[in-house]
Structure formats: C-alpha cells, structure tokens
Amino acid sequence: MTQAKQMLEKYLEAETAVLEGRSVTFGGRTLTMADLNQIREGRKEWERRVAAEAAAAQGDRTGYALATFV
Known part of the structure; x- marks a missing residue:
C-alpha cells in the first residue's frame, strides 16, 4: 500500500470517528x-x-507538461 493510500485510510477513519461523535x-x-x-x-x-498515483500507474498523463522553446 502506498503512502497516499495509507494517509487516505487514516483520514477516512478520522472522519468516521468524528461523525460518530468521538x-x-x-x-x-x-x-x-x-x-x-x-x-x-x-x-x-x-x-x-x-x-494521481493510479493514473500514473496506468500510464495516463495527468497534470501539466513543460515545453522548452529554443
């Protein structure tokens, strides 16, 4: 599991806990x-x-690209 997925899990757990009044x-x-x-x-x-990680793993280009003009 990637760090991003781990952090997402923690945020989901925190959100659930707070919504349950804890x-x-x-x-x-x-x-x-x-x-x-x-x-x-x-x-x-x-x-x-x-x-973004999932898109990168599938070879999708996300975000932006920089061009160098000579």
Missing part, C-alpha cells in the same frame, strides 16, 4: 466535530493523490 488524535492533535471540515479537506487532498 474525538480522534491524529498527527499529535486531538480533533473533534469542530475539525470536521479540516479532516474533509485533508481527505480530499489524499484522494487526489491516490487518483
């Missing part, structure tokens, strides 16, 4: 319902990274 300690911080938006933003970032 607080969760993540990265040395205790997060509660007030931090749900922050957890969701982190989850979205790791979802993007997992998708």
Whole structure:
C-alpha cells in the first residue's frame, strides 16, 4: 500500500470517528466535530493523490507538461 493510500485510510477513519461523535488524535492533535471540515479537506487532498498515483500507474498523463522553446 502506498503512502497516499495509507494517509487516505487514516483520514477516512478520522472522519468516521468524528461523525460518530468521538474525538480522534491524529498527527499529535486531538480533533473533534469542530475539525470536521479540516479532516474533509485533508481527505480530499489524499484522494487526489491516490487518483494521481493510479493514473500514473496506468500510464495516463495527468497534470501539466513543460515545453522548452529554443
């Protein structure tokens, strides 16, 4: 499992825990319902990274390319 997938799993677990009314300690911080938006933003970032890794593994070109003009 890649680091991006591991981090996505942690964010999903944290989001579930907070939605169930529990607080969760993540990265040395205790997060509660007030931090749900922050957890969701982190989850979205790791979802993007997992998708980019999957696309790269399939040979899809994502992002941008730089051209050198002489």
